[in-house]
Amino acid sequence: MATPHLFFFFSLIFLCNPHKIHSSTCTLDFSQFPYEAQAECFDIAASSFPVLSAQTCCRSALQSLFQSMAISANKSRSTFLEPAEAQDCSTTFQSLHNRIDLSSCGLQNFISASTINSCSKDVDSVINALGNERYNALQSNCGGLSSANYSDDACFNCLGSYRESLQALREADGSNGRGCGEALLVSLASSNIDSPNWVHGTFSCLWDEIEFPWPDQNQNKGHLLGSRKLLAIITVAVCLVIITPILYKITRKQLNDASEKEMDSLSVIILKKRLEDESRITFTCSDLYVFSQDEMKKATNSFDHLNLIREGTTGKFYVGIMPSGMRAAIKRINDGVKLHDFIDEICRKAKIRHPNLVSTLGYCDRSADQCLVYEYCVNGDLERWLLGERRTPILTWEHRLRISIEIARGLWFLHNNRLEKMVHGDIKLTNILLNEKLEAKLSDSIFSKSKQKGPNGLDTMANDVFNFGVVLLQILTGRKPTSLVNEAREAVLKGGDIIAMADPHLDGAYISAEFQTILSLAVLCTTPNERERPHMDEILRKLEETQILV
Template sequence: MILQFTIFHIILALIFPIFPPLTSAQQEDGIIAQQGCNSTCGTMSIPFPFGMKEPRCYADKWFEIECKLDNNSQNPKPYLKSLNLEVNNFYLDLGLVEIMNPIHRPNCRKYNNNKTVIINLGGGPFIYSQDYNKFLAVGCNNLAFIQSSGNMVGGCVSICDDNNINSNYFNLSSDGCNGRYCCETSLPMHLSEYNATLQGLRGPNISECSYALILSRRWVYFDGLSSYLSTYYLENFNKLEDMEYAPAMLEWEILNDMLINSTFQLPSDSYSNCYDSQVTSINNRNTGRQCQCFSGYFGNPYIAGGCTESEVFNNKNNRSKKSAIVGVSSSLGSIGFMIGLWLLHKDMKKRMIKKRKEKFFKRNGGLLLKQRMSSGEVNIDRTTLFTLKDLKKATDNFNKNRVLGKGGQGTVYKGMLVDGKIVAVKKFKVEGKVEEFINEFVILSQINNRNVVKILGCCLETEIPLLVYEFIPNGDLFQYLHDQNEDIPMTWDMRLRIGTEIAGALFYLHSIASQPIYHRDIKSTNILLDEKYRPKLADFGVSRIISIEATHLTTVVQGTFGYLDPEYFHTSQFTEKSDVYSFGVVLAELLTGKKPISAIGSGEYQNLASYFIQCIEEDMLFDIIDKRVTKEGEKEHVVAVANLAYRCLELNGRKRPTMKEVTLKLEGIRGLNKKLSAQQNHEEIELPEIEEHQPWDEFSTSSSLQIVDSQTYSTDSEVMHIIELK
């Protein structure tokens, strides 16, 4: 009897550790508000640091809740008073609050509201969560933009064949939000203010009722944030007709200033953990604090004594104590049996971990990757299969302080391997789809070019697949070009070198690689800069390997506003000349220092490619060229590069040059530039009295030099260039 009792308790002790952690829903059973404070508004509990009425009931004015009735409900609802936004739910353990966010809905008769939605969180402790929100646009043949601080930070295109958004047969849960009727994109990091706008594909006006909104991912996808949600909130877009607001997630933290200027203090008991946070920081510095209850405890970690032991955890401890007492009085045979059970449990746990890794390996495309490895598509010699243990150690368990950046595909962390090598680890957001992850791994493993970022390996034994790249320290070209550092300025020589080397990388992909590769997302944010500011082409998630005989690739339109080939957009046929168009936009960026899409006031945007073409055709090139380029570059060289960019931006893809032509011409211009610089340096030393060059205004764009296919030679026979009078 004693032996059976002992075994029963041992089995309980072995089973309970694998129970899942408690969720935030259990907070209602514990202490959630300061003593003497009202913690209920209607049917919702208000947890501290949020609170109502008296200042001592909330941490700061930003967290004050106003409980009020609205016109459509008899029950009072909580509102964030500082932002006047209705609150749907609180998630203390995740540092999230769900609010109802306004929907931009032009040309909708029911509400007759064509105003642009403008939201500003006021520089407080709140930001729109990048991880838990999406920007959605719903409508027919529309361009949707999200703008912040005067800059366009995101956008997407929604297209309809039948021009009828009220199609009842369209269902979000089955069709997805992939550009037909509905499109989506990720939010930028640290978004605290924005305005959403819509314009037609064929003009600025919207012809049909359309919608643009930030929406919580848990209302679009069943992604495990709330396990009781297994259906889609927007199964049919007809629901939007009756909605003025949509659920969105705000991340928050207790700002350092609040702790300094308030009598409120974070708890320091042994059941909760408060740590530095960077929720509102754009410079990776500590701006506040967040708290969590330790494992096995639940409640409110922001109140002293707010974290209490869970019933399951308490029962487990009680049973463990009883088992220990009975075990001491048991025979040596019982102890031996206990040891046997422990060893059995340990073995079972190893098996479970192994099966879990195998499950993740298969789900993350491991079998597909093995198939491609066996077929020779993946260069095994240049890649490594890393373990999760290796990468956790390298990234300090994926510490937030190690985040290099976030994007639509995932988050990139800085890490250091055991051998001291610095790497970048990309943690994908695949949501069950692994094609982009496998595609990027396969393509990069085949490429050996100094201007393409190198892949070092991957890890497939995790819930989310991981890719490991060489670490590129100086960010991307977009940041460097548009937020210039006076200590290391973007000179004309540097712009010319970056353009030439990226052209060479694309030439390699299109013509020299064993099979042609179309990048499909050429943009300045995908051009990284190494320690010597040499460019590295990155982000091959949507790239494709093409058979040598193929002339184009027919796909769903994907790309980035401002860089997207108009011909591809209208035909869905991507060719190598589509990459040439996108490169032409990058070349125009380098010449002008302007962004591909920029706001020009009152909800209107300027497309750099169109404006650049217009300036060249109207002989106004130097009205748009960057002042530094004008000052440092020879006019003939600048005009030659501008004419080359103009040819790359031809609307008719057949008239665009190949990347081979582009590379040769840029190399020719760069060779001339180097030669001229060397001559000028020599003349400055030997002949200081030599006359200066003619001023810029004495030249005309119409009589400038243009790069063509024929070859001519300078007076110095060692320098060959490819120029001809326009």
């Protein structure tokens, strides 16, 4: 009976202080940023996509190691570990997670100084290669990440500066070898470890920028596995050749008797199974929460019609109460939308964040209920305020001018995004939402890549500008878009009655000179010749100049 008690005693010691078990040479402390493995990491072989699952688990483990190295680098100034310590730390790290096999990750190769190039010898070498001015600029641009709930703009600014600094670091080193990106991230994270969220914030924002090639030994395992698979395939093929004629004779009668409806049902089942398998493919969308199908149903009361907000281009919007108690707008994707397009939409929208764009909070990727979860804008869409039944307060002139500027800022951000320039593709009143402060946010965008669009009839930045001009006219007049563009053009270019175009609900409470300036701008945006339309930076500047005069 002594043995179980002894085992219990040592187990209790470990549970009380698990991360303080270090070997003799490993100086890293894994307690501050512990590795939390996902479910698939415990049985990678059973995963539908074992290679992708293994890579994801290895990346998560490496992130925990590099965060610990950043803490250590603050004092040691070393961005990487010496080979002996790297081996010891990877062994220690594995012993803390003995339920997970990380041996194929080759962790010691990624954290060891023996595998890097000269650009990443230590923190001081990184700073000297960049120059103090550029390094200080990087710290400044990433300063917003020290907040516990840093904004998307903070990450956007840091990411752009990091990429520029990394390119400069590689040019200074004269090579594109591996290690520069990791060294720059560790150096940056180590610069302010006293700030509670700094290390976590920098890694959360920049970790996806690091590209890790996997160890060569995996290729041998893959070759052996491939050989076994080939042998299995040949064996199965031979068996099929033998038994197919027999099965054919046995089942021919049953197949002939099966109705076309039954065959169609079988096809649907197979298709659904394939889509469900595809939906489990691992992909990276930073800072998004993955909701379950049950959570989506509970949040919307099984997508009750009473919770329906509106219908968008690719799905219906419902108001939902999330597990945290927060209200959110849940877009249930239409059945006709392909799964890969749905995933692509998630990943693109996860990277495009701005105060005047509706933020994507999370998603549910089950084939039966594919959903995107957005922030909820309590005051609904702009059409309701301008063209509705007038049950809401009338938007004042000051409100309309500010909303116009906020729409322009969101659209300008898309057109000039440093990560990937986009077009919105569907600018209209119903896709402009107002939050509790009546701040405008663009919603339900197609978010197409601008370089893929052109004179073939698809959306372009010039089309966005035209549609923005129509929205401006509606904000000014409170009218539907039918014939509005032509009437405004007649009034501005041919000396028509401009004042008569003003929304009568304003009751004359606006400044006529400012009204005329914005009306002229809207007409310029809607000119038939795309080349004559202004860019969003010009439009935004003109609107902001008008606001200053208010």
